Amino acid sequence: MNEWLSIEKVEELAAQYEALGPLMGLLPPFIEAFLPFLPLVVFVIANASAFGFWYGFLLSWVGTVAGSYAVFLLIRKYGGNRFFSFLTKPVKVQKLIKWVERNGFGPLFILICFPFTPSALVNLVAGLSNMNKKNYLFALMLGKLVMILMIAYIGYDLRALLTQPIRTLVMFFLIFLLWLVGKWFERRLTKRVEEDFKSFSSLDPSNKKE
Numbered sequence: 001m002n003e004w005l006s007i008e009k010v011e012e013l014a015a016q017y018e019a020l021g022p023l024m025g026l027l028p029p030f031i032e033a034f035l036p037f038l039p040l041v042v043f044v045i046a047n048a049s050a051f052g053f054w055y056g057f058l059l060s061w062v063g064t065v066a067g068s069y070a071v072f073l074l075i076r077k078y079g080g081n082r083f084f085s086f087l088t089k090p091v092k093v094q095k096l097i098k099w100v101e102r103n104g105f106g107p108l109f110i111l112i113c114f115p116f117t118p119s120a121l122v123n124l125v126a127g128l129s130n131m132n133k134k135n136y137l138f139a140l141m142l143g144k145l146v147m148i149l150m151i152a153y154i155g156y157d158l159r160a161l162l163t164q165p166i167r168t169l170v171m172f173f174l175i176f177l178l179w180l181v182g183k184w185f186e187r188r189l190t191k192r193v194e195e196d197f198k199s200f201s202s203l204d205p206s207n208k209k210e
Contacts (some may be wrong), residue, residue: 015050025051025059026066033067036120041151048152057152059187065144069137070122073129096125105139112143115151 028043048056100108108126113115126136 022051022059025056026063029060030064030067030070033064033071033119033123036118040119041115043152044148045154053152059150060152061148063145064148065141068119068140068144071120071123072136072140073128075124076133079128091109093121093125093128096121097129100125100129100131105135108136108141109139112140113146115147129199 025047028038029040029047032038032040032043044056044060047060050056051059107129108122111122112119
């Protein structure tokens with residue numbers, strides 16, 4: 001992973017992107033939605049470096065939104081199939097599905113905004129829930145807009161990270177701050193899910209002993 005994050009590697013990717021055209025800027029963020037172990041941050045920075053800040057941001061945003069929504073639609077259509085039943089077995093997933101169904105747009109939007117949120121889990125939970133398709137697309141578009149804009153702004157001028165130490169310090173501070181806020185929200189969300197699930201279980205007559 002470290003070699004992916006080197007400036008030389010990202011600049012090499014940027015040069016390839018520019019040579020192959022806009023389609024190359026769209027495909028990696030799209031594919032990352034299906035293969036979440038790929039480095040989305042690197043693709044976004046490479047796009048911003050190759051195509052310029054705004055155009056690179058647009059390509060990254062369209063690619064990742066399209067990919068994430070495609071995953072959501074696939075989960076929505078085939079998630080109930082017995083072959084994919086393993087997706088819904090974990091207790092954490094079940095709790096998140098019920099919580100998303102009760103709380104909807106707001107929490108998902110905030111989660112999607114943070115670059116360290118496991119987007120694969122968000123797409124999975126939203127797809128398995130009964131959340132309206134248009135509402136999820138809207139949350140996805142807005143959340144990814146914020147996230148991609150932040151990443152593109154931080155990394156569009158890679159060489160400046162070496163020649164402008166103050167900017168570099170600010171960048172790392174922002175990344176660390178985003179990580180802290182994301183972790184805080186994740187812990188708060190987990191706690192809220194647990195509380196809501198216990199409350200819901202206590203009110204559900206089927207869970208009471210006769």
